[in-house]
Amino acid sequence: MIDMTDRRIINALQGGFPVCEHPFAEAAKSLGLDEEELLERITKLRETGVLTRFGPMYNAEAMGGAFCLCAMAVPQARIDAVVDQVNAHAEVAHNYERAHELNVWFVLGSDDPGRIDAVIDEIEDETGLKVYAFPKEHEFFIGLKVDA
Amino acid sequence: MDEIDRKIVAATQEGLPLVPRPYHAVAADLGLSASDVMARLERMMAEGVIRRIGVVPNHYALGLSANGMTVWDLDDDVALELGRKVGHLDFVSHCYLRPRHRPVWPYNLFAMAHGQTREEVEAKAEEIAALLGTACRAHDILYSTRILKKTGLRIAA
Missing domain, CATH: 3.30.70.920 (Lrp/AsnC effector binding domain/regulation of amino acid metabolism (RAM) domain)
Structure with a gap:
């Protein structure tokens, strides 16, 4: 279980982690903690899976790359095997199972835009299933914050 | 982005080391100076290559x-x-x-x-x-x- 201090850390540090010699000490100050406690807590939150990542979030598009949301209709009996085949591609940044006929939803990200279509073709060849591509046509808003 | 930027991206995309001086640790691994690593991270943030630095919670x-x-x-x-x-x-x-x-x-x-x-x-x-x-x-x-x-x-x- 996470406590109030963990929640404050999660709310305060979804962005703005300092770039300096002692960033944990710096970030700890504004949270009323010390460097050692903040480091210990972030380490524990990572180990227990409360945090999926800690560090810089890179924007593939700004690096000349691309992202594409994709979905597949995977028969339940094959789902674990197909998910293994999909996830084996390094370009799969994240993947969620969702309750719908299109039940596997993943995001492909690459610094080489040409890789997106290539990986879609590879996944279709490997699985024999169609990959539906949902490239964004317009982005309205991206929120940064989850309230812990 | 040059080759050194890409090395920094590759070294940090799975996360920063959980040590008191994480940028120094990254710099030491890559054979770079810490000030160079930090300056490049700041520049990549200003350019939007880095969206932000921080924690990503599991909903x-x-x-x-x-x-x-x-x-x-x-x-x-x-x-x-x-x-x-x-x-x-x-x-x-x-x-x-x-x-x-x-x-x-x-x-x-x-x-x-x-x-x-x-x-x-x-x-x-x-x-x-x-x-x-x-x-x-x-x-x-x-x-x-x-x-x-x-x-x-x-x-x-």
Whole structure:
């Protein structure tokens, strides 16, 4: 279980982690903690899976790359095997199972835009299933914050 | 971006080392000076290559287990205008127009809503539906039932 201090850390540090010699000490100050406690807590939150990542979030598009949301209709009996085949591609940044006929939803990200279509073709060849591509046509808003 | 930037990206995309001086640790691994690594990170942030530096929470671990992707079939000629309104709702975290794949997928607007329960997400979807009115022909809410992978972007050095 996470406590109030963990929640404050999660709310305060979804962005703005300092770039300096002692960033944990710096970030700890504004949270009323010390460097050692903040480091210990972030380490524990990572180990227990409360945090999926800690560090810089890179924007593939700004690096000349691309992202594409994709979905597949995977028969339940094959789902674990197909998910293994999909996830084996390094370009799969994240993947969620969702309750719908299109039940596997993943995001492909690459610094080489040409890789997106290539990986879609590879996944279709490997699985024999169609990959539906949902490239964004317009982005309205991206929120940064989850309230812990 | 030059070759050194790419090395820094490759070294940090899975996360920063959890040590008191993480940028110094990255610099030591790459044979660079810490001041160079920090200056490059600052520059990449200013250029938008880095969106932000910080923690990424797992919604499930925070009790936000109802992660609903609400999807809407909107008239194309009003989709931009209405999408902008949906994006302004404070409970919508991501909002995009995307292509349809009829017949399996008639929806062109995607809006992500997180809640502690499905009832909470459904109430949010009702608010969106009221905003869209008759321009919306159909909608659905797709709940995530399992995280299958969440590693973020990986690029080669």
